[in-house]
Amino acid sequence: MTDRIRTLKLTSALVLGTLAMSQQALATEELNALVWCDHTDPALIEPFEKKFDVKVNLKEYEGTGAALAIVEQSQPGDWDVFVIDGVDVPRAIEADLLAPLPADELPTDDLFPALVMPENHTKDGEVYAISEKFGYNTISFNKAKVDPADLNDMSVLWSSDKYKGKIAIYDYYLPVMGMVAVGLGKETSGLTSDDLPAIKETLFKVKDNAKLVGEVVSSQTALATGEVDILVGGGEWVTAGLSADNPDLDWVLPKQGGMRWSQSIGVFKDSGKKELATEFVKYILSPEGQAKLATSSCYWAMPANAKAGSVLSDQQKTALRWDDQEAYIANSQLYPAPDAELDAEMQDAWTEMLQH
Amino acid sequence: MRKTWPMVLSILYASAIYCFIFLPVAVLVLFSFQDGRFPIPPLKGLSLRWYEAVWNDSRLVEALVNSVTVAVGSSLVAVLLGFLSAYGLARFALPAKGLQRALLTAPLTVSYLIIGMGLLITFNTLGVPKSLLAAGIGHVVINLPLCFAIIYSQMSDHQANIERAARDLGAAEWQVVTLITAPMLWPALFASFFLSMTFSWDEFIISFLLTRFDVTLPVEIWSLLRSGLNPKTNAVGSVVFAISIVLVFLLELVVLRNRRRS
């Protein structure tokens, strides 16, 4: 008798289990997104997952070249959403990777005007991507140790050894080489191979002054522990998260200007879930999504949608320096957007600098 | 009897090395309780908030489950393949035994990075998507030689005699293997399984290269590390350490009890 009851229990448990599993299998429609690390914050993704009952798979990458390679080595339809550097959107459109977006459903009019970038996002009247977040690669520093006035002129990084051994360089070739180019009075949009020798030479001088070249954590650790006082390539995305614990950490755009980075988001042409992917884009661009993206755990930075201002707290807006954006935008240039060949040359120069 | 100064020197030296070995662990654990954003001195106060953050991070928890799955799965396969091949090579007359042994142990001399890269490029060429399964396959590649070497080294002629006796009494080959050889070798099987688990559990570069959305814990910790300075990393590290220690302790209990019995 007890045996039979046990069997019954076991069977029903099995049936229930199978049911539950198939239910789960039904529910988990999946959306695959190729992104920068700020999109991996659960606080950003979970509301969307709940609302549309989908699972968003996120893959981080570093650098557009790597992202394009990942896409190329995948099967068509593997990817649905693409987050990419704004300056590289034309490359993606050129490679026929992106699908047109329904322009009338996007909050383009709410964006900061400089972030609309139609020359990058639009081709033959179709919109292929939209800006979602932006910020600056410039100079972060420790106020208590460094005279902010010194950093008003970027050339202090290479023409003097006042801060020798107290400098860290952020390990990403595009913005730092772009910054150096700006410091040398060049336009980042028109860089060619001919500009490289001068940039490289200057970069090597900066390296001579530097204690380390590091990714986010080693740079932040070095800044926080006082090992270095200046981070070349840093900006609000490095210091905004840390300033609560160390208010001396600050950042500045020198008189020569700095790099403005912007991320754009689009939908893959081969995606089988374009509608859902478009919903994701709309969610990210909504004021709520924008506020969460701006303050996501990987790095903080300005939302592209000015309406996010009503969702962010005053304290968050201060950390993001919401009110200074107009001046900053005027004094910053976009990332260099090299073609594949120049890109390879820049990377080689960067590797050489590391080994220098 | 014994002169005292060598003893004093020994104690000093051993203490110094123990300090060196435990320094990073102690600091890691201590600052996982830091009540603030920076896991460095000064210690501002004790708090459990970073452990809470780990517990609430679904990606980390998922990665932990993935890691256990991959470690157990790949270790089982590695031990099974290692055992079968060790048995085959130790008990049968096969041609080119030396070559076979060399082939089976060859991955031991190759860096994980290179093994992972080879698999990455091959899978890419074949259009096989990145996945936990792919990482698991890589883990079998690195652990199989180890399992084979350990089990092979424990196959003695004494056991061969018992196996022969069983065969003479009419046992089929599969019965000999499962009922005679495997039980006799269980310490070696267990040791190789445990070792494989340890290596797979902590392996980074192969998993990093071969996984995509579902990742193992070391890979998730690596992205955590790259996303900013934060005592959360300390907390994860401490949790991993605690889990491992409990496992090692359990293993000690099992092995010790077994030894007492024999």
Next chain:
Amino acid sequence: MKMAGGAQSRRIDLGPWAFVAPALLWTLAFFVVPFLVMVVVSLWERVGTKLVASWTFANYLKFFERGHFFEAMINSLEVTAIVTLLSILLAYPFAWIIAEKVPQRWQRIALVLAILPFWTSYVVRSYSWLLVLANNGVVNQALLGIGLVDEPLDLANSRTATVIGFVHFFVMLLTLTIYANLVQLSPNYRKAAADLGAGPFRIFWHVILPLTLPGIMVGAFLTFVLCIGDYITPQVLGGNNELLMPQVIMLQIGRRADFPTASALAILLMIVVTVAYLGFARWIRLERA
């Protein structure tokens, strides 16, 4: 399901192969074939974002032409040599103390303690050293506290930091292998040598050291292979002030998906490891009990 059939199993038939084949096939499919694929790809070229089968040695030539690739190999060899040597020098006396000075019943616990930090996550371990060695990390605070230095030492983000991170791991590993070797020595050897009038130093030099050399060499080779192929430790601790081979290889993969160049560099690294293996080979033998 009778495969080899009773006592005739010594005959060559398909039965024995059934035991060996799965492992052999696995190794062939997921180790040998990928290696061959890598060799083939290393002769290709990456043009733009495409791989082109151009059958060229250009990627290998790059290694010798571009100073920073070649330098990476030199750096790797230097760091690995320093790490291997330091680890042996530190671990040998430690293993010896555990084997000789610690009472029998405490030896096991002493050994387990010595390798306990093995079980911290390896990625976290490097990060932890970064915090320990930082300017206001524990080490510098202690040194400043006891007045040994006036200024914090620049320990983190340097080759020193990389070496410390490595040595920490390999001291544990080598302590284990050398200890295993030491306890296997029969005390009779030492007694015999002492009876013949040898002092402690001569006993060590002429008896114990030669007998433990195979254990040391196996450990040294393991150290060499694991160290020269490691990416995390130099990446986290080295501060990118110099690049080692694995970092250069990962740069090719991670930043530009340049598999041909990465393959060529990996194969060159493998050749170096193979040469080292041949040097160590006389001590590394697979034996059955």
